[in-house]
Amino acid sequence: xxxxxxxxxxxxxxxxxxxxxxxxxxxxxxxxxxxxxxxxxxxxxxxxxxxxxxxxxxxxxxxxxxxxxxxxxxxxxxxxxxxxxxxxxxxxxxxxxxxxxxxxxxxxxxxxxxxxxxxxxxxxxxxxxxxxxxxxxxxxxxxxxxxxxxxxxxxxxxxxxxxxxxxxxxxxxxxxxxxxxxxxxxxxxxxxxxxxxxxxxxxxxxxxxxxxxxxxxxxxxxxxxxxxxxxxxxxxxxxxxxxxxxxxxxxxxxxxxxxxxxxxxxxxxxxxxxxxxxxxxxxxxxxxxxxxxxxxxxxxxxxxxxxxxxxxxxxxxxxxxxxxxxxxxxxxxxxxxxxxxxxxxxxxx
DNA sequence: CACCCGTGGAC
DNA sequence: TGTCCAAGGGT
Numbered sequence: 001x002x003x004x005x006x007x008x009x010x011x012x013x014x015x016x017x018x019x020x021x022x023x024x025x026x027x028x029x030x031x032x033x034x035x036x037x038x039x040x041x042x043x044x045x046x047x048x049x050x051x052x053x054x055x056x057x058x059x060x061x062x063x064x065x066x067x068x069x070x071x072x073x074x075x076x077x078x079x080x081x082x083x084x085x086x087x088x089x090x091x092x093x094x095x096x097x098x099x100x101x102x103x104x105x106x107x108x109x110x111x112x113x114x115x116x117x118x119x120x121x122x123x124x125x126x127x128x129x130x131x132x133x134x135x136x137x138x139x140x141x142x143x144x145x146x147x148x149x150x151x152x153x154x155x156x157x158x159x160x161x162x163x164x165x166x167x168x169x170x171x172x173x174x175x176x177x178x179x180x181x182x183x184x185x186x187x188x189x190x191x192x193x194x195x196x197x198x199x200x201x202x203x204x205x206x207x208x209x210x211x212x213x214x215x216x217x218x219x220x221x222x223x224x225x226x227x228x229x230x231x232x233x234x235x236x237x238x239x240x241x242x243x244x245x246x247x248x249x250x251x252x253x254x255x256x257x258x259x260x261x262x263x264x265x266x267x268x269x270x271x272x273x274x275x276x277x278x279x280x281x282x283x284x285x286x287x288x289x290x291x292x293x294x295x296x297x298x299x300x301x302x303x304x305x306x307x308x309x310x311x312x313x314x315x316x317x318x319x320x321x322x323x324x325x326x327x328x329x330x331x332x333x334x335x336x337x338x339x340x341x342x343x344x345x346x347x348x349x
Numbered sequence: 350c351a352c353c354c355g356t357g358g359a360c
Numbered sequence: 361t362g363t364c365c366a367a368g369g370g371t
Contacts, residue, residue, distance in 0.1 A: 042367040049357070049366085083355025086370075120369045140367045160350055163368095187367055196365070197360080227364085228352095257354065290355055334356070 001169075002151050002211050009150075009209045010175045010182065016205030017185035020192070022047070025054055032106040032131035033064050039123045039130075040087050047191070053082050065104055068095040076260060076331040085259060085331075090118030108132045121163065129179040137170035138183040139163050142190025148222035149194060149212035158225040230293045234269040237297045239283070239343040243306050246321035248313075249330065257290070262330040264299075264339055265312070265319065272296065284342040288335035295335065301343050 021027075024047065026038035037057060041050045057078050061067035067075070072092055079088035094116040098106060107113055109132075114124035125138035137143075144157045144166050151169065155162050175182040193204050201213050212218040240248035249262045281300040288295040304312070313319050322330075327340070 039367065044354095044366055044368060045356080046358075046366050081356075083357090084368085086354065087368090090369080118369065122368060126367070138367080141365090142367065184367090191367080224364095259354090288355095292353065292355095 004150065004173070004209045006173050009173060009206055010178075012205045012209070013185045013189065014175060014178060014181055017181055017188055021184070021188055025051060025058075030131060032108075032127065034058065035131045036106065036119075036127055037091070039126050040091050040118060041082065043087060043123070044084060045082065049082070053079070064095045064098055064106065067092065068099045068104075072260070073331065077329070080331045081334055085261060087118060089259070093117040094119065106131075110134055110136050121167070125167075126183065129183045131180075133180055135171075135174050135176045135179040137167040137174065138187075139166045139170060140187060142187040142194075143170070143183075145196065145222050146186055146190045146194045149199070149218050150206065150210050152211040152215060152217065152221065154221070154223050156225050157222045158227075228292075230290065232272075232294050232296055234272050235266045235295055235297045236269060237264050237266045237286070237299045237339060238302055239264050239299065239339065240302045240304060240312055241347075242304055242309055242321050244321075246323055247327065248319060248321050249327070250316070250320075251318040258333050260331075262332050263336065265315070266297070283346045284338075286335055286338045286342070288333065297335070297339070299339055299342055301346050 024038075026034045028034075038050065038054055041054055041057075060074075060078055061070060070092070072089065075088050075092045076085060079085055082088075097116055098104060102112075107116075110124055110128040113119060113127050114121070119127070122138055122140050125136040126140075128134040128136040129138055141157070144162065147153065147166050147169055148155070148157060153165070155165060170183075170186075189204070189206070193200050199218050201207050201210070201218060204210070204213070207213050210218070212221050238248070242248070248265060250265050252258050252261050252263060254260055281302055283299040283301050286295075286297040286299055288297065309321065313321075
């Protein structure tokens with residue numbers, strides 16, 4: 001392990017952060033609940049995407065108690081479009097744990113924080129340091145990238161075990177009495193200066209401490225294995241309209257992809273079909289790209305009579321007909337909008 | 350540890 | 361247009 005001037009590094013990093021940190025909604029006060037919610041939303045999600053969701057979420061659920069007492073479906077609706085919906089369900093579970101086990105007050109020690117549902121090693125360190133000033137590491141993708149360059153570490157950061165080594169490094173170099181700013185400064189540096197592509201080393205406050213910069217290898221660090229290509233899934237999707245103009249929707253499984261969200265009924269096909277069946281009812285093809293798979297959906301519009309309603313509802317007890325205006329009450333995956341827009345356009349022809 | 354789990358922006 | 365990616369956690 002190469003060594004750096006730790007005190008000089010801390011001073012240069014913290015000085016830069018003090019003058020350049022962004023004014024973000026969750027940095028206005030030290031409310032641990034706000035920091036908690038922001039950290040969950042920020043998992044694998046950009047700051048610009050999170051800001052409007054965070055503000056809306058805080059208006060709906062200003063306190064732990066408000067969130068704990070809300071219906072899960074209301075929480076999912078507030079999360080609609082953010083992705084990784086287990087974050088919302090786990091957060092909802094966790095605030096209820098705080099209500100029951102800690103009298104509604106966020107626990108202030110790292111061990112208790114880490115036990116809450118949806119809070120892993122990174123988030124526990126982030127909340128412990130940012131909200132409660134414990135000198136705990138908060139190692140995310142930014143921190144691994146920055147430190148891989150500072151110390152020229154060639155470990156594959158895509159591997160699950162990589163984080164531990166970086167946590168050990170942070171414990172050695174963290175500013176003990178300014179842990180909140182130190183951890184946020186490392187992440188801020190990774191987001192603003194020490195970016196994945198084309199890092200702005202000329203503007204970097206810690207360039208003098210950086211071995212990658214000294215050796216000219218910053219473009220080759222960090223080492224990160226490529227992901228596997230996503231798998232295609234072929235689906236028939238049905239917009240079913242009854243005689244009363246109501247639409248058939250169904251709730252997805254309690255676990256797995258898009259758990260507990262609603263959708264128009266879908267059936268998986270063995271493989272992509274050359275020719276479309278029921279051409280008369282065919283509306284459009286909709287593609288929904290996920291991180292690890294792709295839905296290729298053929299969408300059909302079906303007008304049914306009163307006698308047919310029961311046959312569609314019989315499939316399971318998670319289906320129901322709702323008025324089009326009431327679709328806004330249910331959380332849907334983003335592909336829902338294309339499907340409903342296409343169905344409306346087809347219905348007008 | 351490998352895989353599952355969303356979405357939209359940047360190049 | 362395809363690829364990578366962004367303040368990860370659960371299983």
